[in-house]
Amino acid sequence: MARNKYPEETVNLILNVSARLFMEKGYEHTSIQDIIDNLGGLSKGAIYHHFKSKEEILDAVTDRIMGESNRKLAGTLERRDLNGIEKLRTLFKSSLCRSVQDEIFKVAPSFYNNPRLLASLLYETIELTAPEFIQPIIEEGIVDGSIAAEHPKQLAELISLVANVWINPMIFDNTEEETYHKFLVFDQMLKGMGLDIIDEEMVARMCELTSIYQRSK
Amino acid sequence: MARNKYPEETVNLILNVSARLFMEKGYEHTSIQDIIDNLGGLSKGAIYHHFKSKEEILDAVTDRIMGESNRKLAGTLERRDLNGIEKLRTLFKSSLCRSVQDEIFKVAPSFYNNPRLLASLLYETIELTAPEFIQPIIEEGIVDGSIAAEHPKQLAELISLVANVWINPMIFDNTEEETYHKFLVFDQMLKGMGLDIIDEEMVARMCELTSIYQRSK
DNA sequence: CCTTTGGATACCTACCGTCGGTATGTATAA
DNA sequence: TTATACATACCGACGGTAGGTATCCAAAGG
Secondary structure: OOOOOOHHHHHHHHHHHHHHHHHHHOOOOOOHHHHHHOOOOOOHHHHHHHOOOHHHHHHHHHHHHHHHHHHHHHHHHHOOOOOHHHHHHHHHHHHHHHHHOOHHHHOOOOHHHOHHHHHHHHHHHHHHHHHHHHHHHHHHHHHHOOOOOOOHHHHHHHHHHHHHHHOOOOOOOOOHHHHHHHHHHHHHHHHHOOOOOOOHHHHHHHHHHHHHHHHOO | OOOOOOHHHHHHHHHHHHHHHHHHHOOOOOOHHHHHHOOOOOOHHHHHHHOOOHHHHHHHHHHHHHHHHHHHHHHHHHOOOOOHHHHHHHHHHHHHHHHHOOHHHHOOOOHHHOHHHHHHHHHHHHHHHHHHHHHHHHHHHHHHOOOOOOOHHHHHHHHHHHHHHHOOOOOOOOOHHHHHHHHHHHHHHHHHOOOOOOOHHHHHHHHHHHHHHHHOO
16 A cells, blocks of 8 residues: 555554454454454555554553543543542543443443453553542542542542443443442442442433443444 | 373363463463473373363363362351351451462462453452352341341442452552551441451451562562 | 755565464273 | 374464565755
């Protein structure tokens, strides 16, 4: 294929195709040849010119996805009109709304057959989302008095893990009813730790999410 | 190598070698050839006579590990001298004590570089440990009045996830102090949901576990 | 200002070693 | 004799590389 004047377009093309295939078929069941076949004329040489390994493509794909959603989280973090607990609420709500129209959702990826992506998500949740976004908010809430917690780091991890992994319909299959129950238990847990975050609207959104996901499979 | 009169010994040999290598190097970075090289003379034909794929070896390995620990859990489940909450307590305590002398611990496997094993553990926890062992105990506790919960299935999943994954030193690196804080937060969460399970002895054991694991790395 | 030229970069093709897996052969236990 | 426990030789597909070609761009020369 002709040389592209803007190589970042080629990089993006490779990333788009790879991301889709990784989601659909899983990282390990996607071969370089599979990617090539969906590149519209580009060859293996092109891929290995821009990336030094298949692994590096996966890293770039996950970095891009996480980067997108984290940039959106960062917005909430900086708002001055909200105290700690309100920021937590806003964060949850917006991340739920976002998911509904998320692209990743439409391809209905099964993390079940995608241990690589699952592991990435799990570790990014604990090592990035929790300390970078949730923990600061909790610490803020402790200072402004809206949250009572003694170990913000661990609390942030726990909340992030439950919200990002356990409740995630892409990881664990659930009926709408089960999702509802999960949310009730999650709410009970949060309230038990003095965090009143979940409201009816969130529960409704989450059930909507679950059913959208169910249908798209 | 000469034909073995007791083929199950060969199967066990393959499983032992594979388990060790999977832990040390990760499933994906362990080749069939690596396994053969550690088999002491056996060949690829032997492996594929007993297992139909590398995947099946992994399944057998994880099944064996999970089977061992589940058989021990099952013992607690059947005791008649304990009510629900007491069974939960006993379960936690014994699983902590067991881990201290667990073989798996001594090779210091890094789930970090082992997405396959990590995913297996995660799904076995939610789809096996929780519904087969924790949920029945909670339901028993509801009946005998020692536990108050409305959604035993979800509660069982939540507890299992936190205990088996979040607190697991093989999955997330922690200092002893962080482990201690995790346990405090876990305890607070459980108490918030009406479950008084954690005591000082468990906390001590868990910190011991963490330090053993740290040293073995 | 236009042209030439040279090197950096985008990309292609052919090929390599290794991988997981199979077909087939052989020796031994029952 | 038959079924089973292995060994051996081989296969296609895989991830990755070597080396070549084509295109872009910038600086030099006219």
